[in-house]
Amino acid sequence: MRAQALFAAALAAWTGPALADFQSCVANLRSSVVAAGVSPAVAAKALDLTAPNDKVVRLSKVQPEFKMPIWDYIGFLVDEQRVDDGKALMRKHAAALKAAEERFGVSRYVIAGVWGVETNFGQDTGDNYLPHALATLICTGNPRANFWRSELIAALKLVHQGDLQLNELYGSWAGAFGQTQFIPTTYQRLAVDFDGDGRRDLVKSTADALGSTANYLRKAGWRPGQPYLVEVKVPSGYSGPTGRKNRVALATYANHGVTRADGRPLSGNGAAGLLLPAGRNGPGFLVFPNFDAIYAYNQAESYALAISYLAQRLAGGPELVTAWPTDDPGLNRLQRLDLQKLLIARGYNIGDADGKIGQASRAAIAAAEQSVGMPGTGRAGTKIYRALGGRQ
Template identity: 50%
Template sequence: MSPLRFLSSLLLSAGLFQAQASLADDFSACLARLQPEARAKGVESVSYARYTQGLQADLSVLDLLNAQPEFVTPLWDYLAGLVDEQRVADGKAMLAQHGELFDRVARQYQVDKYTVAAVWGVESDFGRITGKRPLLTSLSTLSCYGRRQDFFRGELFATLKLLQDGDLRDTGITGSWAGAFGQTQFMPSTYARIAVDFDGDGHRDLVNSVPDALASTANYLRKAGWVAGQAWGYEVQLPASFPAAQAGRGKRRSLSEWQALGVRRIDGGALPDGALKAAVLLPTGPQGPAFLVLRNYDAIYSYNAAESYALAIALLSDRLRGGSGLRTPWPTDDPGLSRAERKQLQELLIARGHDLGTPDGLIGNSTRRAIQAEQQRLGLSPVDGRAGQKILKALRGQ
C-alpha cells in the first residue's frame, strides 16, 4: 500500500471510530435521561440499571420504521404471501391439533376460534417465526432516535416492568423490530394489560405457552369490541352506479340501507339483521373486490391498524372456516406470489446464474436485483424488481 493510501485508510478508520464513539456516548446519555421517566412508570432504579447495562444502539431499525410492509406493499402481493394454500393447510392442522384448547378459548372469551387461529398464523406462522431482533436493543434505540420516540419509550418501560415483575424472565428476548413479540406478537404495553395465564402455571407466557398466547389474543379481541356470533363482514357485489365516495370505514349505514342501495353478498346470500351498522371498503378502488365490514372487523383492525393487515386476518379466518376465498380478482395483470411460488422463483433465478444462496421465499434486495436483470433481459416492463406472476411465468417458460 502506498503511503498516501495508508494514511487515507488510517484517517477513515479514525473517523469511523470517532463516529461510533460519539454515537455510543449519545446513546448512553439518552438512556440516563430516561431513567427518571422509567422510575415514574414503576421501573426501579436498580432494575433499570441492570436491564439497560451494555445496551448498544442499532440504527438499522430506523430504516424499518419508515418502510412497514402493510403500507408500502401492493395489497395483492401482501395477501398472496399471507393467505396462501400452505398457511390455510397449516391453520387447519393447528385447529385439529389444538381443537379442545381452541374450543375452550372460544367459550370463555366468546370470540371466533378461526379468527384467533388466523392471528396466530399471520403474526408468527403458528409460532414458527417470532422475530430475531433483541427487544431491549430495538426499543431503546427507537426511544432515542427517529420519530415516535414517546411511543417507543412507553413500550421500553413496559418491557422493563415485565422483566422486573417476572412476567418475562429472559433479558435477551427477541421479537420484531418495533417491539412486538411472542406467538401472537403483542407489544409490551399490550402484554402488560391484556395477557392472561390460561395454562395455570402462574405466569403469563406468550412466548412459550400456546394456551396463554391464544387466550390472550381472544381476550384482546373481546376487549376491542368483538361481538359473539357475528361475522367480520362479507365480500359484496356493488351496483354499477355505486358512488365510491360512500366507501370507507367511517361511513357507516345500516345493513338495510346498504341493501336498499343495491349492495349484495357476492355469494348471493342474504345480509343479516338490517339494523346492524356496516361500512363498504374498496381497498384497491372500484375495480377490485368490495367488502361490507361490521364491528368485528374493527376489532381485528385494532390489533394492527392497517387495512391490509385486517383483511389478511379476515380472509384467512374465512378460509380456515372452509370458505373458498375471494370471488373478485384484484385489479392487476400481474398478481402476487404465494410463499411456495416465491421460493420457486428464486430457484429459477439461481438456475439462470444469480447468486441468491438457499431459496427461502423471502424477497430481499439480492432477489429484487436478479429479477430486474431478468426483466431487462426478457424485455418485460416495468423493470422494477417486483416478484409477480409475469416474471415467474416467463422464467418457467424457459
C-alpha cells in the same frame, strides 16, 4: 450469543461522539428503569449495551417506497399452505381455542387468523433483542423516544415480575413480540395467564397467546355472535356508499344492486361499511363492527382483511368468488421461494432464499424483468415467475 453478535456488529459501525452519547444515554436509562420499579440486576443485565443496533436505526428511518398491491398482500398471507397449517394447529390447540371463545366470546377462527397473520402461527416472531432495539430507538434521536421508553420499562417489568426471562425478549425492531405480537405496554395491560401456570407467557405458551388475543379483541369491541366480513358483488356503475366507517343498513346496499358474492340477496337488519380494496372491478366486502375490532390490532384495512379472510378459510369457507382485477397475480409463499431460487440460479445476489421479498429481491426481480423485455417493477408476480421458468 445472538445479542453478543449484534452488539459486536453495532460497535464496529459507531465511533466517536455518537457512541459516547449513546453510552451516556443508556446509563441514564438504567437509572430510570430502576426508578420505575425494575430491579437493578435486571436493568444492568438488559442494558449492558455498548453501541446502537444499526439495523434498528436504519429501519426506523426508512420510508417504504414499495407499495404492495392488495392481491399480492392477500396472496402471500392467505395461501393454501397457511390454511392447511392453521387447520392442523387449530386441531392441536382445540381446547385452548374453545376455552378462549367461551370466555371472551371471540370466534376461535378469528383468534387463529390473528395468530396466523402475525407470526405464521408462532413460527416467525422476530429476532431483535428488545432491550437493545428499544434503547436504540430512545438514544439515537428518534422523535418518539418517550413512547419507546415506556415500552422498554414495560418489557423489563415483565421480566422483573417473573412472566418472562430476559432471553425471551426477542421480536420486531419496533418492540412487538410473542406469538401474536403484543407491544410491551399492551402485554402488561391485556395479557392473561390462560394455561394456569401463574405466568403470562405469550412467547412459549400458545394457550396464553391465544387467550390474550381473544381478550384484546373483546376489549377492542368484539360483539359475540355477530358477523365481521361478507364478500359481495357490486354492480357496474355502483355509486352508493363506501368506506369502513360509513356504515349503512344492508337494505341500502341491496337497493343499489349489491348482492352476496354468489349472487344471493343480502338479508338482515345490521349495518355495514363497504370496502373495495381493488376498485369496483375487484372483490367487495361488507365489514361490520367486529371488523373494527380486528382493525384495531394493527390499524390497516388490508391487514384486517387478511385476518378476516384467513379466519373464514380456516372455518371452511371458500376462496374469493370475484377475482382480483389483474392479469399478473401475486405469488404464494412457495412460489416466492421458488422465484428466489430461480434468481439465485441466474446469478442475482439476494442472499439466501427464504420466501420473503425484501429490497434485494425486488431489485433482482426488476433486473430480471428488464432482461426479458418487461418493465422493471420489482414485483414478485406471476409473469416474471413464469418467464424465468417457474412452475405453472
